[in-house]
Amino acid sequence: MTKNVLVLHCSPREDGNTHSLAEMFSAGAEASSHRVTRLNIGKAIVGPCAACNYCREHDHICIQQDDMPQILGAIVAADVVAFAAPLYFYGLPAQMKLVMDRLYALGPQYPRHNKEIVLLLAGGSPKPEDYEGAIKNFQLAFIDYLKWTDRGVLIAPGVYAAGEIKENPILADAFKIGFNL
Ligand SMILES: Cc1cc2nc3c(=O)[nH]c(=O)nc-3n(C[C@H](O)[C@H](O)[C@H](O)COP(=O)(O)O)c2cc1C
DSSP states (O other), X not given: OOOEEEEEEOOSOTTSHHHHHHHHHXXXXXXXXXXXXXXXXXXXXXXXXXXXXXXXXXXXXXXXXSSHHHHHHHHHHOSEEEEEEEOBTTBOOHHHHHHHHHGGGTOTTOTTOOOEEEEEEEOSOOOGGGGHHHHHHHIIIIIIISOOEEEEEEEEOSOOSTTTTTTOTHHHHHHHHHHTO
């Protein structure tokens, strides 16, 4: 079955390591005939959730006028959402967390929560345990709370400088996750 796959690139470094992960994942998904849409949210203007609950009274619409309606529209249209993100201070980068918080507008009762989710995470540290906080946050939010289906978490450790991932065999794993959706 052909799926709508949304790849959200969450680093401000446009040609960095998460960009390569996103590219290889997308290539794998396209090789399996899925429809891939890519959005770079690394420099998007997304404000923090204001907890005003306007969305609760207005059919899931957020009152804030920023880039989030476009991102949210793409998420709503997707069957699979893949976040490609750098590890920042042992956690998910603010660019991704802001989008996550604004999913509050969907609410846990939102009818289209039957989505699949992937996390591709690159970081400078070679130690797998340094990624645990980010992965835990991701799993609790998307899988436990929103009930999206886990389609894989891939970490690319030990890549610090932009482009350092280029010859890394982990890119083949990103391709495979996309291909096997
Ligand atoms: C603000 C900031 C915080 C970072 N924090 C961490 C960290 O906690 N652990 C780590 O291993 N790498 C950390 N890094 C390094 C990035 O995760 C690493 O360079 C990654 O490859 C960046 O991905 P990109 O090239 O797609 O931007 C940090 C980088 C920045 C800019």
